[in-house]
Amino acid sequence: MFITRIFYGIAYFIVLIFEILKAELDVITRVLDGKVEPHVVEIETVLKRPISQTILANSITLTPGTLSIDLDSENCILKVAIISKRTAEEIIPFEPYIKGMLE
Numbered sequence: 001m002f003i004t005r006i007f008y009g010i011a012y013f014i015v016l017i018f019e020i021l022k023a024e025l026d027v028i029t030r031v032l033d034g035k036v037e038p039h040v041v042e043i044e045t046v047l048k049r050p051i052s053q054t055i056l057a058n059s060i061t062l063t064p065g066t067l068s069i070d071l072d073s074e075n076c077i078l079k080v081a082i083i084s085k086r087t088a089e090e091i092i093p094f095e096p097y098i099k100g101m102l103e
Helices: 002-033 050-062 095-102
Strands: 039-044 066-072 077-082
Touching: 002 050, 002 095, 050 066, 050 077, 050 095
Parallel strands: none
Antiparallel strands: 039 077, 066 077
């Protein structure tokens, strides 16, 4: 079980770095093209522990083009500001890795 958590931790950091790089290119493209359409979305998460939800919120904020505004731990809902419309899976692709690592 400990080895599995380590695997998920390593995978989480790799996916996070990849998503940050991918988002950087997306933000640069959108700013140069002028296609910035800010939205605020509420995302329901499957993470139950407050530490897991906090790590998810911080990961979202680290990714360019997204900002965690509010975290409702009791209802498992994150409020996120984004610069363009995206699906929840595109905003939080690292959620399964955090779940495997900490839940």
